[in-house]
Amino acid sequence: MSQTQRSVAIPQEPDGVRCEPMDSCGCGDDFASIFDRGTAERDRERYRTKGPDQTTAMLLDMITSDSVRGASLLDVGGGIGVITQELLKAGAGHAVLVDGSTAYLEVARNELRALNVLERVDVVEGDFVRRASAIDPMDIVTLDRVVCCYPDAESLVSLSADRARSLLGLVLPRNSRLVRFALWANNLRFWLTRSPYRTFGHSNQLIDELVGDRGLHPIAEQRTLFWRVVLYRRGTDAIPLTEI
Numbered sequence: 187m188s189q190t191q192r193s194v195a196i197p198q199e200p201d202g203v204r205c206e207p208m209d210s211c212g213c214g215d216d217f218a219s220i221f222d223r224g225t226a227e228r229d230r231e232r233y234r235t236k237g238p239d240q241t242t243a244m245l246l247d248m249i250t251s252d253s254v255r256g257a258s259l260l261d262v263g264g265g266i267g268v269i270t271q272e273l274l275k276a277g278a279g280h281a282v283l284v285d286g287s288t289a290y291l292e293v294a295r296n297e298l299r300a301l302n303v304l305e306r307v308d309v310v311e312g313d314f315v316r317r318a319s320a321i322d323p324m325d326i327v328t329l330d331r332v333v334c335c336y337p338d339a340e341s342l343v344s345l346s347a348d349r350a351r352s353l354l355g356l357v358l359p360r361n362s363r364l365v366r367f368a369l370w371a372n373n374l375r376f377w378l379t380r381s382p383y384r385t386f387g388h389s390n391q392l393i394d395e396l397v398g399d400r401g402l403h404p405i406a407e408q409r410t411l412f413w414r415v416v417l418y419r420r421g422t423d424a425i426p427l428t429e430i
């Protein structure tokens with residue numbers, strides 16, 4: 187079996203941390219204003235008491251319907267690292283957790299340390315679109331409720347799909363009228379409270395096309411009133427996940 191490919195040319199700091207703060211993608215300060223310490227700690231408490239949120243659990247069930255033993259994971263916009271923690275517990279070998287929020291990554295690092303798995307995770311701080319060229323392909327790539335935070339869905343999704351050796355999992359807002367209204371109302375609230383942060387209801391069709399152009403095809407899908415959870419696989423035949 188081949189060794190899981192390790193990522194990234196960025197020099198490694200102690201504790202698996204690589205720090206390159208999110209800067210001028212147009213969302214650095216915007217992210218800090220919403221994905222702050224308080225929100226991260228609330229997310230951690232919810233995860234500790236109730237487990238993964240509904241749509242995260244849906245995506246995890248889809249991914250783990252096949253064995254993930256020894257697989258490598260790239261968790262883009264992974265926040266406090268719920269997917270990373272769950273897939274490492276399920277047997278994944280190594281993960282790269284990328285996020286633009288310093289506060290979220292601090293909480294993630296503490297949780298991974300407490301779980302005794304921090305040495306199996308590269309934590310990358312910054313805008314994935316800007317960091318992507320230094321990150322190698324992984325067996326599984328996930329973007330759980332990330333596409334709706336980022337204006338340039340085309341770059342975010344294409345660069346993620348390019349790095350998915352086998353599976354790409356997305357949780358993103360559906361394109362229904364109700365969702366469009368909810369996103370508009372959210373953005374009105376941000377505007378009224380002078381927050382620079384905005385949410386985006388990118389076209390699901392465009393995203394499927396971008397992913398399809400990179401050789402991945404949907405193999406499982408579930409919906410809630412607001413979210414679409416979709417898992418894509420590379421090629422028509424499954425590529426066996428890497429084992430250590």
Ligand SMILES: C[S@@+](CC[C@H](N)C(=O)[O-])C[C@H]1O[C@@H](n2cnc3c(N)ncnc32)[C@H](O)[C@@H]1O
Nearest residue numbers: 263264265285286287313314330331332335336
């Ligand atoms: C709504 S939170 C979701 C966090 C986690 N995936 C979850 O579902 O619990 C969105 C996260 O994506 C991160 N994010 C959005 N766009 C990003 C980008 N281009 N690069 C890195 N992180 C990004 C934000 O910092 C934030 O932590």
